[in-house]
Amino acid sequence: MRGAWRRYMSVADYLGLGLVLAGLIAFFGMTTDHFFTVTTLRTIANQIPDAIIIAVGMTFVLIIAGIDLSVGSVLAFSGAVLGVALVRWGWPLGAAAALCVGAGSVCGAMNGLFVIRWRLPAFIVTLGMLEAARGGAYLVTGSQTQYLGGSIERVTNWGVGGLSLPFMTAIAVVIAGQVLLSGTAFGRHMFAIGANEETARLSGINITRIKLSVFVLSGALAALAAIIHCARLTAADPNAGIGYELQAIAAVVIGGTSLMGGRGSVINTFFGVVIIAVLENGLVQVGAQEPIKRLVTGAVIVAAVIADYYRRRLEARSA
Amino acid sequence: MAWRVAWVALCAALWAGLLITGCGGRPPADEKPRIALIMKSLANEFFLTMEQGARQHQAEHADRYALIAEGIKDELDVNRQVQLVEQMIARKVDAIVIAPADSKALAPVCGRAIAAGVIVVNIDNKFDDAVLADRGLRIPFVGPDNRKGARMVGEYLAKHLQPGDAVAIVEGVPGAFNAIQRRLGFEDAMKAAGMNIVAAQSGDWEMAKANRVVSAMITERPDLKAILCANDSMALGAVAALRAAGKLGEIKVVGFDNISAIQELLKKGEVLATADQHADRLAVFGIEYALQMLERRTDPEDRETPVDLITAEQAG
Numbered sequence: 001m002r003g004a005w006r007r008y009m010s011v012a013d014y015l016g017l018g019l020v021l022a023g024l025i026a027f028f029g030m031t032t033d034h035f036f037t038v039t040t041l042r043t044i045a046n047q048i049p050d051a052i053i054i055a056v057g058m059t060f061v062l063i064i065a066g067i068d069l070s071v072g073s074v075l076a077f078s079g080a081v082l083g084v085a086l087v088r089w090g091w092p093l094g095a096a097a098a099l100c101v102g103a104g105s106v107c108g109a110m111n112g113l114f115v116i117r118w119r120l121p122a123f124i125v126t127l128g129m130l131e132a133a134r135g136g137a138y139l140v141t142g143s144q145t146q147y148l149g150g151s152i153e154r155v156t157n158w159g160v161g162g163l164s165l166p167f168m169t170a171i172a173v174v175i176a177g178q179v180l181l182s183g184t185a186f187g188r189h190m191f192a193i194g195a196n197e198e199t200a201r202l203s204g205i206n207i208t209r210i211k212l213s214v215f216v217l218s219g220a221l222a223a224l225a226a227i228i229h230c231a232r233l234t235a236a237d238p239n240a241g242i243g244y245e246l247q248a249i250a251a252v253v254i255g256g257t258s259l260m261g262g263r264g265s266v267i268n269t270f271f272g273v274v275i276i277a278v279l280e281n282g283l284v285q286v287g288a289q290e291p292i293k294r295l296v297t298g299a300v301i302v303a304a305v306i307a308d309y310y311r312r313r314l315e316a317r318s319a
Numbered sequence: 320m321a322w323r324v325a326w327v328a329l330c331a332a333l334w335a336g337l338l339i340t341g342c343g344g345r346p347p348a349d350e351k352p353r354i355a356l357i358m359k360s361l362a363n364e365f366f367l368t369m370e371q372g373a374r375q376h377q378a379e380h381a382d383r384y385a386l387i388a389e390g391i392k393d394e395l396d397v398n399r400q401v402q403l404v405e406q407m408i409a410r411k412v413d414a415i416v417i418a419p420a421d422s423k424a425l426a427p428v429c430g431r432a433i434a435a436g437v438i439v440v441n442i443d444n445k446f447d448d449a450v451l452a453d454r455g456l457r458i459p460f461v462g463p464d465n466r467k468g469a470r471m472v473g474e475y476l477a478k479h480l481q482p483g484d485a486v487a488i489v490e491g492v493p494g495a496f497n498a499i500q501r502r503l504g505f506e507d508a509m510k511a512a513g514m515n516i517v518a519a520q521s522g523d524w525e526m527a528k529a530n531r532v533v534s535a536m537i538t539e540r541p542d543l544k545a546i547l548c549a550n551d552s553m554a555l556g557a558v559a560a561l562r563a564a565g566k567l568g569e570i571k572v573v574g575f576d577n578i579s580a581i582q583e584l585l586k587k588g589e590v591l592a593t594a595d596q597h598a599d600r601l602a603v604f605g606i607e608y609a610l611q612m613l614e615r616r617t618d619p620e621d622r623e624t625p626v627d628l629i630t631a632e633q634a635g
Contacts, residue, residue, distance in 0.1 A: 034539045039564070043534045046563050134362075143367045145526070145552060147580040156563065229527070233559045235580055237526050237552065238362065284535035290493045290521045 016311040017255065017271040020304055021278065028282030035285050045163065046156075046232070048277045049170035050075070050225035051247065052270060055255075056177040057218035058248040059269045063181070064214050065194040065261025066122035070111060070129035071222040072244035076137040076237070078104040079226035083146035083236025093151045101223045107133055108219020112212040122215075130245070137238040146236040155231035166228040173221065177266035190214065194261030251276055254304040256312075275304060352413040352613050353385045356602055357403050359420050359443070361390035364578055365598050366418070369443075372599030373606060384610060387412065397421045404428045408435050414609035416602060418443035422496045426450045429458060438612050440619075442605035444496050459612075459619035461605045465500035465575075466507070468594040468626035469549070472573045473508025475592045475628055476545055479571055482513035484544040487536050489522040489529050489557060491549040498524075501549040501575055509547070517543070522553040529556035537564055545571040551581040551593055558589050577629045585634035596626045 029036035054071050061068045081103040085096035107129060114125040158165040181187040189210050192200040201207050230236050249259075251272035257264030279300055283293045356373050358366045370388050377386040387407070391399045400420045405428060407415055415437055419425035426446055429439045433456065441460045451458060480486070488505050491498030502519070509516055518536050522529030529548060533556065537543055548554040554574030561567045567589060574581060577595035584590040604624045611617060627633075 032539055034541065037538065039538045040535075043538050043564070047531055047534060138362050143362055144364045145555070145578065145580040147555070147583050149583060153562075232563065233526055233530055233556060234562070235526065235555050235559075239525065239552075240527060242525075280531060281535045281538075284520055284532050285539040287518060287520075287539075 014267065014271065016307060017268060017275065020307060021271060021275055024275065024278050024282065028285065032285040035282055040281065044277050044281055045167045048273055049166035050229045051251065052170040052273045053173050053221050053225040054244060055248045055251045055269045055273050056173050056266055057221035058252050059257050059264050059266050060190060060214045061218050062252055062257050062259060063190050063194045063261060063264040064211060066115065067126060068111065068215065068218045069123065069126040069245045070107065070133055071218065071248060072241035073130045073133035073137065074104050074107045074219050074222040075226045075229060075241035075244060077107065077133040078223035079230045079236045079240055080137040080140040080238055082227060082230055083148055084140055086148055086152065087146050097227050100227055101220055104223025104226065105216050105220040108216040109212065111219065112215030115215065116208050116211055141236065141238045143238055148230060148234050148236060152231045153234055166231065174266055174270045181266055186210065191262055247276065250301050254301060256308045351383065351385050353387060354414045354416060354606055354609055355407040355412040356386060356388040356606065357400060357415060357417040358390040359418050360393050362393065365576060366390060368598040369602040373602035376603045376606065391420060397424045400425060401428045404432055408432050408437060412437060413613055414438040414440065416440045416442055416605040416609055419446060422447045423450045426454060426456065430454050430456050438609055440605045440609045442601055457619045459608065460621045461608045461624065462601060463596040463624050463626040465497050466504040468596060469501040469504025469575060470508045471626065471628045472575060472592050472594050473505045473547060475630065476547065476571060476573050477508055477512035477514065479591060480514060480544055484514050485517045485540055485542045486514045486545040486547060487518040487540065487543055488516060489520060489532060489546060489548045489553050491524045493521050498549055505547045522548065522556065524550055524552060526552045526556040529553035530560050533557040533560040534564065537566060537570065543570055548572065548574045550574060551576045551578045554590050555580060558584055582634045585629065585631050588631060592628060592630045594626050595629050
């Protein structure tokens with residue numbers, strides 16, 4: 001019985017966002033010459049892996065009622081570490097990538113440590129990390145964009161059936177994330193902490209371990225996104241990822257994850273990212289100028305969240 | 320914290336050095352004119368190069384002037400830059416050489432500096448003529464003609480295209496003076512050569528944004544032959560988009576600024592051309608002009624500095 005209800009609920013979940021997405025695709029398909037093509041699909045699939053991976057980490061953080069404003073800067077910092085390891089030190093790609101993920105994890109661990117040890121609001125701690133990691137990125141690169149070339153291009157060249165390695169990685173992260181969330185004790189504990197931390201503590205959940213893991217995961221995923229980001233651009237840019245935190249939060253919230261914690265889904269986050277990407281691509285193809293693009297993007301973000309509100313009310317009534 | 324300590328120590332050491340060299344018969348340090356260099360974001364390679372050029376120039380001409388160099392956190396932090404100018408007025412510097420973060424918003428505070436007897440020289444981003452006229456200010460602009468530079472890049476590109484070819488422009492931040500000038504320069508060259516500008520989008524000066532914009536552009540316009548980017552970071556993003564779409568070589572890319580990361584691409588021919596406005600000399604030109612004004616009390620006149628076309632042959 002419970003299984004069937006859950007299945008119904010998730011189908012309805014995806015339906016709402018799927019409709020928004022279908023609407024956007026239909027609109028751009030009609031107003032442009034080349035939106036409704038495989039090329040557009042491939043372009044978007046090539047553009048979004050880093051955004052997806054960051055948004056998965058953000059989903060976890062929001063579910064435990066936290067927030068991680070540092071992801072864009074952590075992406076730049078770990079990307080800078082990757083670039084310097086590859087270019088200046090001549091490390092092989094595997095070792096440099098491991099160092100990159102290590103750097104991101106350390107940033108995440110520091111976020112988690114400060115939040116837990118001194119009971120500080122995640123907003124402030126990660127805002128501090130947003131500044132500090134950006135500074136780190138400038139220091140590591142000497143404020144210069146590092147051209148990578150060579151070995152890192154392989155990352156984007158690999159692929160099966162027209163889908164690139166970064167895209168498949170992102171899909172794997174989404175699936176693993178959803179399984180972690182809805183299929184493990186760890187996931188249930190995340191929801192419990194987000195719903196009510198004190199109750200969760202009293203029921204014997206190890207809050208420290210779970211919170212720390214979530215922040216480390218967010219940092220590590222930002223670093224994984226950095227590898228993909230650098231591979232796509234074949235360059236490590238210390239100014240990379242500015243504003244990514246807000247874009248990730250927007251995608252996660254469009255996907256119906258609560259900013260107050262305790263509720264969320266990784267697959268819906270994926271749809272949130274796709275909606276934003278379709279919107280951005282479509283608006284360029286229509287030829288819309290910057291002011292219009294921003295107006296429309298803002299309106300769609302709010303509209304998607306309103307649509308989600310009505311969907312949930314409908315669900316509550318039928319349940 | 321450790322960085323700040325190191326920084327303070329370094330500054331103290333530099334001051335000590337200045338005082339010691341100042342004792343050798345030359346005029347003491349505090350009688351040299353003090354010039355404040357106020358820049359935009361020091362996180363940006365371009366302004367960093369500018370600052371380093373200025374510091375080197377000062378080190379070579381330490382007997383002529385003392386330099387105070389300040390930057391802001393990011394290019395849009397107008398408020399902080401206004402504060403910096405106010406601080407410099409309070410510190411009674413002799414001249415301010417400024418790259419304004421906003422060509423309108425910084426004019427009033429620079430007017431106050433002039434009223435306080437400080438010489439103001441404008442570099443990089445030109446003050447808005449209408450605002451200057453309105454406030455009765457005369458601030459000399461010492462810098463390159465971005466429109467001319469962009470036109471030069473565009474004309475070189477046009478030689479590699481056929482009249483009637485479809486081209487697209489990736490602009491800088493909408494409304495920024497340099498962004499407008501470069502777009503106009505590109506348009507001048509493309510129209511003169513009979514090219515068809517089919518799209519113009521903003522890449523916000525940024526690599527990843529340009530990458531996304533260009534990916535969408537080439538999908539919508541498969542007939543595109545060239546992409547003109549208003550800076551090199553965006554050209555890097557454009558090249559990455561072409562590589563992903565398998566259109567490298569089919570569509571030509573040009574940039575602006577001649578940053579270090581673009582050199583490899585110029586040599587490989589993935590970027591056809593860029594423009595060098597000599598970032599390392601830009602602040603120096605401004606400082607030298609300020610010194611000249613201090614020494615001779617000449618009238619403020621604009622002065623144009625060189626912009627050079629860079630192609631595979633000149634790439635370093």
